[in-house]
Amino acid sequence: MKLLFSQPITVLLQTLLATSPVIFFPLADDPFRLFRETFFHVVMLGLAIALLYRLIFDGNGIEKIKAYISADRLKKFLLAMFAFSSVAFSITLPFISPTSLQVSSALNYFLGGALFFFFIENIDTASSLKWVKLLLAAVMVNSALAISQYFGFDPFFTSLDPSFHETHRKYIVTGFMDSPNMLSALLASMVPFLLCRMLIAGEGKGILFWGLATAFVLLPIVLTKNLASLIALAVVVICVLIFFSLNSMMNRPVRLYRLAICWLAVFLLFIGGLYTFSKTDADVIKMKKWSIQERATQNAVAWRMFLESPLTGKGPGYFYRHFVEYRRAVWFSSPVEKYPERAAHQTHNDYAQLLAEGGLLTALPVIAFLGAFWFLAFRYAKPALKRKIDSNLDAAAIGSTGGFTVIAINGLVNFPFHIEPLAVTAIFWLSIMFILLQRRATDELAGA
Numbered sequence: 001m002k003l004l005f006s007q008p009i010t011v012l013l014q015t016l017l018a019t020s021p022v023i024f025f026p027l028a029d030d031p032f033r034l035f036r037e038t039f040f041h042v043v044m045l046g047l048a049i050a051l052l053y054r055l056i057f058d059g060n061g062i063e064k065i066k067a068y069i070s071a072d073r074l075k076k077f078l079l080a081m082f083a084f085s086s087v088a089f090s091i092t093l094p095f096i097s098p099t100s101l102q103v104s105s106a107l108n109y110f111l112g113g114a115l116f117f118f119f120i121e122n123i124d125t126a127s128s129l130k131w132v133k134l135l136l137a138a139v140m141v142n143s144a145l146a147i148s149q150y151f152g153f154d155p156f157f158t159s160l161d162p163s164f165h166e167t168h169r170k171y172i173v174t175g176f177m178d179s180p181n182m183l184s185a186l187l188a189s190m191v192p193f194l195l196c197r198m199l200i201a202g203e204g205k206g207i208l209f210w211g212l213a214t215a216f217v218l219l220p221i222v223l224t225k226n227l228a229s230l231i232a233l234a235v236v237v238i239c240v241l242i243f244f245s246l247n248s249m250m251n252r253p254v255r256l257y258r259l260a261i262c263w264l265a266v267f268l269l270f271i272g273g274l275y276t277f278s279k280t281d282a283d284v285i286k287m288k289k290w291s292i293q294e295r296a297t298q299n300a301v302a303w304r305m306f307l308e309s310p311l312t313g314k315g316p317g318y319f320y321r322h323f324v325e326y327r328r329a330v331w332f333s334s335p336v337e338k339y340p341e342r343a344a345h346q347t348h349n350d351y352a353q354l355l356a357e358g359g360l361l362t363a364l365p366v367i368a369f370l371g372a373f374w375f376l377a378f379r380y381a382k383p384a385l386k387r388k389i390d391s392n393l394d395a396a397a398i399g400s401t402g403g404f405t406v407i408a409i410n411g412l413v414n415f416p417f418h419i420e421p422l423a424v425t426a427i428f429w430l431s432i433m434f435i436l437l438q439r440r441a442t443d444e445l446a447g448a
Contacts, residue, residue: 008046008050009047009050009051009054009118010122012043012047013047013122016039016040018134018135018137018138019039019138020036020040020421020424021135021138021142021175021176021421022141023035023176036420036421037420039420040111040420041107044111044115074372074438075120078372079117081366081369082116082365084361085113085358085362085369086109086113088312088358088361088362088365089106089109089313089316089358089362090106091312091361092312092314092315093106093315093316095315096315096318098316098317101317101320101321102315102317102318102321103316103317105316106316112417112423115424116427116430119427119428120431123435124435128393128436129396131428131432132193132399132400135190135425135428136194139186139190140213140216141175142175142176142186142187142220143175143217143219143220144216145176146173146174146175146183146187146223146224149172149173149175150169150172150220157172159172170223170224173220173224177419177421178419180224180225181228181229182416182419183220183224184221184228184229184230185226185229185232185407185414185422186421186422187229188233188410189404189406189425189426189429191214191217191221191233191237191406192236192240192398192402192403192405192406193395193399193400193402194210194217195262195399195402196240196244196398196399197213198211198214198258199255199258199259199262199389199395200390200394200395207258228412228413229410231409232406232407232410234266234270235405235409236402236409237402238266239402240398241259241263241266243381246385247389250385251387294348295348295413297331297334298323298344298347298348298349298352299349299352300330300334301319301326301347301356302319302347302355302356303356304329304330305318305326305356305357306352306355306356306359309359310355310359310360311359311360311361312359312362313354313358313359313361314356316358317357318356319347319357320344320345320346345418346418348415349411349412349413349415350411350412350418354366370408373404373437376433376437377401377437379437380437396436397432397433397436400429400436401433404426404429404430407426
């Protein structure tokens with residue numbers, strides 16, 4: 001039974017998924033996050049109104065909610081972990097004189113989890129590929145703009161320092177996102193799905209189309225030279241290739257030449273990366289060193305906050321509000337070579353910030369929540385290795401797992417879960433992963 005399914009809700013979810021990564025409104029110094037977050041809030045309000053309308057006027061609303069909660073043991077577990085974590089994350093708000101930013105941080109945390117449940121109740125197995133194509137369209141648009149930016153054409157941006165951007169072109173490869181770091185994370189999350197589709201595609205036009213699509217999305221990631229996304233993508237792609245290599249050896253070896261090409265491409269990209277790094281000029285190396293020092297300071301600040309309140313954390317938004325004070329203490333004991341010119345909005349480590357602001361009561365339920373998904377992935381992978389992988393739903397199951405994992409790894413050195421388009425994309429991949437692995441991981445998937 002689809003408790004939450006209704007046409008207005010579906011339209012709102014699809015609009016959010018397809019437009020978040022491409023909305024561009026230059027409204028302020030930091031326009032992208034502000035407008036996109038407001039857009040996200042409007043959509044979530046629309047979802048809440050549509051849901052309430054359906055429950056009130058469709059009758060038996062309370063019974064439907066009870067049926068929803070008790071329908072699936074795993075879903076009940078996920079709902080309990082999310083509810084516990086949300087309460088724990090917000091419990092300190094009454095005691096810290098919260099600002100609007102801190103209230104918004106708590107609200108966004110809750111809404112992000114709510115979006116997951118909206119997704120899984122309004123996407124079914126049959127329609128999952130159509131939803132992925134919506135995100136793919138947004139990714140392709142970003143990729144096309146990013147490539148044109150590298151070659152000097154961008155209708156949305158005029159450089160105030162053309163000589164710098166001519167020398168360091170990677171800094172203008174942003175697509176419709178607000179930095180190369182965020183663009184590369186978005187594009188990298190799509191690569192595992194495209195790679196899987198290429199590996200299972202039929203001969204001829206199918207393999208050519210998906211191969212070119214993979215290269216088209218991969219190129220801007222390489223142009224950004226963003227190590228966080230490249231390393232995360234490398235880990236996931238290697239795991240995907242190992243899975244398909246083992247699968248091909250256990251079944252008919254129909255993909256061996258494709259796998260050989262993919263392994264060769266990974267090797268060549270690795271060699272190219274080493275060569276590029278060896279040719280990096282001194283100025284770029286110095287900027288990288290300063291960036292690493294700045295991120296190390298942010299992590300040290302988050303760790304201090306966590307140690308002061310390990311159980312409940314310091315409260316939502318506390319890192320941004322008190323970062324400068326804690327940074328002075330960190331610098332006092334560990335001076336840096338160059339002091340940054342701006343305060344940090346977020347820690348370049350989403351998990352460290354979660355501990356600092358939410359403590360163990362928030363973080364441990366999240367770990368349990370995500371652990372359920374890795375359990376689903378393991379339950380899927382073990383029997384899947386023994387049968388031929390040739391279904392588009394198989395590609396979506398493996399690709400969504402890889403897509404979420406790319407963003408999850410990126411979160412160790414960046415803050416994708418604080419950026420609305422990336423957070424929505426990560427939640428969407430997690431939802432597709434849940435739908436396909438949980439509902440089709442056993443005999444149903446094998447017989448599809």
